[in-house]
Amino acid sequence: MLDRGKISAGQAGALMFTFLEGGVAVIVPASATSFAKQDGWLTIIFAALVGIVVVLLFTNLGLLFPKQSIIQYSEIILGKWFGKIVGLLYVLYTFYLGSLVIGGFRDYVTTTALPRTPPIVVSGPLLFVIAYAVWGGIETLGRVNQLILPFRELIVMLTIFLLVTEFKWDNLTPFMGQGIVPVMKGSISVASLPFGETILFAMLLPNISNIQKVKRYYIVAVVFGGMLLTIAVLISILVLGPAIAARLNYPTHEIIKYIEKLGFLTDMDILGVLIWITSGFMKIAICYYCTVVGLAQWCRLSDYRSIVIPVGILLFIFSIVAYGTIMDDAVFASTIWPFFSFPFVILFPLLMLIIAKIRRLGGRKQKG
Amino acid sequence: MGRGFRRKGEIEMEHGTPPNNEMISGKITQDIQLLKAIFDRSIDIVFREFQLGDVQTAMLIFLDGMVNTIIIDSDIMRPLLEYGETMLQKSRLSPNGLESLLQNQVITAAQVSSGERIQEVVDHVLSGDTVLLIDGVNKALFISAKGWGKRAVEEPATEAVIRGSREGFTEHLLTNITLIRRRLRTPKLKIEGLQLGQLSKTDVAIAYLEGIADDAIVEEVRKRVNRIDIDAILESGYVEELIEDNSFSIFPQVNYTERPDKIVANLLEGKVAILVDNTPFALIVPVTFFEMMQASEDYYQRYVISTLIRLLRYLFLIIALLLPSLYIALLTFHQEMLPTSLLLSAAASREAVPFPALVEALLMEISFEALREAGVRLPRPVGQAVSIVGALVIGEASVSAGIVSAPMVIIVSITGIASFIIPSYSQAITIRLLRFPMMFLAGSLGLYGVLLGVLFILIHMTRLRSFGVPYLSPIAPLHISDLKDVLVRVPWWGMIKRSTEVSKNNTRRIKGTIQPRPPKRGG
Numbered sequence: 057m058l059d060r061g062k063i064s065a066g067q068a069g070a071l072m073f074t075f076l077e078g079g080v081a082v083i084v085p086a087s088a089t090s091f092a093k094q095d096g097w098l099t100i101i102f103a104a105l106v107g108i109v110v111v112l113l114f115t116n117l118g119l120l121f122p123k124q125s126i127i128q129y130s131e132i133i134l135g136k137w138f139g140k141i142v143g144l145l146y147v148l149y150t151f152y153l154g155s156l157v158i159g160g161f162r163d164y165v166t167t168t169a170l171p172r173t174p175p176i177v178v179s180g181p182l183l184f185v186i187a188y189a190v191w192g193g194i195e196t197l198g199r200v201n202q203l204i205l206p207f208r209e210l211i212v213m214l215t216i217f218l219l220v221t222e223f224k225w226d227n228l229t230p231f232m233g234q235g236i237v238p239v240m241k242g243s244i245s246v247a248s249l250p251f252g253e254t255i256l257f258a259m260l261l262p263n264i265s266n267i268q269k270v271k272r273y274y275i276v277a278v279v280f281g282g283m284l285l286t287i288a289v290l291i292s293i294l295v296l297g298p299a300i301a302a303r304l305n306y307p308t309h310e311i312i313k314y315i316e317k318l319g320f321l322t323d324m325d326i327l328g329v330l331i332w333i334t335s336g337f338m339k340i341a342i343c344y345y346c347t348v349v350g351l352a353q354w355c356r357l358s359d360y361r362s363i364v365i366p367v368g369i370l371l372f373i374f375s376i377v378a379y380g381t382i383m384d385d386a387v388f389a390s391t392i393w394p395f396f397s398f399p400f401v402i403l404f405p406l407l408m409l410i411i412a413k414i415r416r417l418g419g420r421k422q423k424g
Numbered sequence: 425m426g427r428g429f430r431r432k433g434e435i436e437m438e439h440g441t442p443p444n445n446e447m448i449s450g451k452i453t454q455d456i457q458l459l460k461a462i463f464d465r466s467i468d469i470v471f472r473e474f475q476l477g478d479v480q481t482a483m484l485i486f487l488d489g490m491v492n493t494i495i496i497d498s499d500i501m502r503p504l505l506e507y508g509e510t511m512l513q514k515s516r517l518s519p520n521g522l523e524s525l526l527q528n529q530v531i532t533a534a535q536v537s538s539g540e541r542i543q544e545v546v547d548h549v550l551s552g553d554t555v556l557l558i559d560g561v562n563k564a565l566f567i568s569a570k571g572w573g574k575r576a577v578e579e580p581a582t583e584a585v586i587r588g589s590r591e592g593f594t595e596h597l598l599t600n601i602t603l604i605r606r607r608l609r610t611p612k613l614k615i616e617g618l619q620l621g622q623l624s625k626t627d628v629a630i631a632y633l634e635g636i637a638d639d640a641i642v643e644e645v646r647k648r649v650n651r652i653d654i655d656a657i658l659e660s661g662y663v664e665e666l667i668e669d670n671s672f673s674i675f676p677q678v679n680y681t682e683r684p685d686k687i688v689a690n691l692l693e694g695k696v697a698i699l700v701d702n703t704p705f706a707l708i709v710p711v712t713f714f715e716m717m718q719a720s721e722d723y724y725q726r727y728v729i730s731t732l733i734r735l736l737r738y739l740f741l742i743i744a745l746l747l748p749s750l751y752i753a754l755l756t757f758h759q760e761m762l763p764t765s766l767l768l769s770a771a772a773s774r775e776a777v778p779f780p781a782l783v784e785a786l787l788m789e790i791s792f793e794a795l796r797e798a799g800v801r802l803p804r805p806v807g808q809a810v811s812i813v814g815a816l817v818i819g820e821a822s823v824s825a826g827i828v829s830a831p832m833v834i835i836v837s838i839t840g841i842a843s844f845i846i847p848s849y850s851q852a853i854t855i856r857l858l859r860f861p862m863m864f865l866a867g868s869l870g871l872y873g874v875l876l877g878v879l880f881i882l883i884h885m886t887r888l889r890s891f892g893v894p895y896l897s898p899i900a901p902l903h904i905s906d907l908k909d910v911l912v913r914v915p916w917w918g919m920i921k922r923s924t925e926v927s928k929n930n931t932r933r934i935k936g937t938i939q940p941r942p943p944k945r946g947g
Binding site: 064066067165169170173177178181182185188189192195196198199200202203204320322323324326329330333334337 | 757758760761763766869870871872873875876879880882883884886887894896899900901902
């Protein structure tokens with residue numbers, strides 16, 4: 057194992073929850089409401105069910121090889137050459153995902169908080185701090201997340217509480233006005249975007265100390281993450297109405313502006329940046345970490361730390377190249393990304409699981 | 425990485441002094457000549473020659489000022505002169521030597537030992553012992569009659585309390601050990617001694633409770649302290665810097681205190697204390713970030729009060745770290761967050777100020793730090809004058825002259841007070857220092873920069889360890905049962921277990937439930 061650090065299944069679950077929360081600000085609310093309008097929140101519930109399937113798939117696969125990551129056991133299952141190719145594809149998938157998330161958050165910060173700052177000045181320091189966390193390994197990521205998570209959720213709950221008076225319940229009707237089809241279309245997009253991405257957590261399995269409990273924690277994380285996303289979209293619709301929520305780039309950010317309490321709590325939307333950046337930070341950090349460790353495993357390096365900085369520079373550059381504008385990304389996320397990510401999220405794990413079962417591979421089977 | 429700094433070749437200190445591997449010859453004139461050559465040009469060395477009986481010459485050697493002359497008079501010289509003659513005759517018949525007869529039957533001082541090498545003589549003289557040499561005997565007697573000017577046990581100056589013991593450590597190691605021992609009357613309290621510093625030969629003691637402290641941590645402390653090879657240890661700060669885990673971190677990874685009750689409380693939690701002679705500050709390892717936010721009084725006050733005060737401390741920790749940078753960020757980037765009336769008054773007061781908020785804050789913060797430092801170093805009466813001039817005159821004048829704005833003076837004052845609320849001085853100074861990079865981040869990237877700075881600090885802290893214990897435990901990694909003594913302080917009857925990270929083998933501190941309750945009626 058490259059990173060000797062160990063995290064508990066609870067910490068891994070908390071990381072996954074934060075990872076899903078990273079989608080609250082960017083893309084997800086827009087893509088959820090763009091298809092299904094006032095039923096946008098419903099799409100997330102369906103998508104979360106897909107997320108649970110994904111988690112079950114990769115944890116069942118991973119538990120066959122509890123000491124190895126998906127990059128390593130793909131070689132065992134699929135044979136040297138084909139396994140190497142799949143492993144490399146996974147590394148590139150995490151890398152691509154990482155650069156897209158960086159691009160998304162870079163744009164988010166520049167448009168909402170620092171309009172006159174050059175985008176690379178925003179993403180550069182962010183990546184520097186993340187690189188420092190990745191250098192510390194999975195233990196550091198798990199602990200930092202554990203430290204920030206309660207405070208962030210506290211602020212989120214407070215924000216929701218302050219917004220209650222702004223709710224307009226009529227915004228939710230008509231329920232399923234256009235039938236089930238738009239909801240399903242939205243679900244496919246949302247399922248691939250935050251929930252399918254949880255496949256990255258297959259990389260963390262070998263670092264979890266009580267691996268037997270991990271399936272439960274991962275599912276709990278998906279359930280709670282789904283709940284949070286549902287609530288976020290629901291509140292956006294309740295406050296802004298489906299038409300505006302679908303049109304805005306960052307509806308979950310804009311709703312915070314609606315808080316006007318006690319005469320001085322006004323225009324708090326910058327707080328939104330702070331909340332969502334901490335979760336986006338962890339999301340980027342996990343993508344970054346998985347890319348680095350995956351690449352190190354794929355190249356059979358003895359230490360992953362030597363490639364932290366090179367990969368970070370590549371991520372920095374690629375995030376400029378890969379991510380155009382928020383409009384490009386929204387179209388990309390709803391039309392191309394579901395089909396692009398399908399093999400990584402469902403096809404390859406399913407294939408590997410079937411082959412592993414047929415060939416009777418994996419630690420548990422050999423014992424029995 | 426830090427290893428390269430620890431030892432740069434062997435230290436050449438023996439240079440110039442004669443080799444002292446020689447044994448005591450037994451011919452007193454020869455030995456005295458050698459010793460006089462060693463203690464050449466030292467006015468405080470005393471060679472007291474006298475006759476044991478009629479023929480035997482003897483010599484007492486000691487350092488004037490480091491011995492108690494009353495003990496030398498009554499317990500050494502007088503018996504020697506009185507019984508010397510008889511012992512001399514006895515020794516001719518007895519198989520034991522003269523020196524053991526003197527040691528066992530004549531000298532009434534409590535601690536006496538003997539040795540055969542010149543180097544031992546030198547070491548004992550320098551540590552304050554009185555050395556007896558006798559002509560014809562190739563052994564020296566080392567008689568303990570130490571006595572030098574000592575400061576009395578006083579109230580600790582840096583850690584004052586309203587409720588709690590008023591005793592503080594002194595510069596004398598044995599006094600400090602006594603203060604600990606008096607609070608822990610158990611043989612399980614182990615105090616291991618060693619000497620550090622090739623020239624200073626400073627006594628250092630490692631104290632811990634056997635069975636409660638984790639053996640691995642005790643062994644690690646022993647290893648790290650023994651590795652120290654330096655010319656002198658003048659203060660426990662030397663030891664602290666030489667044993668800490670990450671010497672490039674700005675955060676203190678070793679706690680220190682001059683309160684014996686605090687040391688004992690930490691020993692009871694399974695910590696290891698390191699006491700150093702000549703300083704009232706004893707070290708405590710391992711330590712976590714949250715322990716440095718606790719004062720000993722938290723455990724003496726009632727728990728509700730302690731909890732509230734603790735929460736207040738955390739609030740002001742955040743203020744001490746972030747208030748100036750938040751102010752800069754709000755005024756420079758996010759004016760819309762301020763309520764309109766407040767924004768207007770802030771803008772009005774800043775109208776005459778020629779500097780951007782960052783420069784203004786830096787000016788004030790740096791001059792505040794300078795004032796504080798001046799106040800510490802100056803003699804007390806002058807220090808007061810400095811603070812009056814600094815705080816009142818300069819503050820008032822700079823506002824009316826339009827160099828800084830009035831809100832900034834408020835911000836800087838609150839920040840200054842906030843930094844003094846942190847109980848551990850080394851922690852407080854760390855937070856004060858970190859304020860400056862945060863201000864630069866706020867001035868360049870606004871609240872986003874502040875957030876990145878905070879994240880960086882948090883990541884750094886999660887990566888730190890103090891003797892293997894994670895710096896941010898018990899929050900990250902989370903130990904739910906240890907949260908009873910972090911943000912809150914539960915009542916004493918709830919402190920059932922010790923911290924899991926520190927005390928691994930023996931965690932229970934309370935047997936059964938001892939929650940007080942009124943007697944049952946009619947029972």
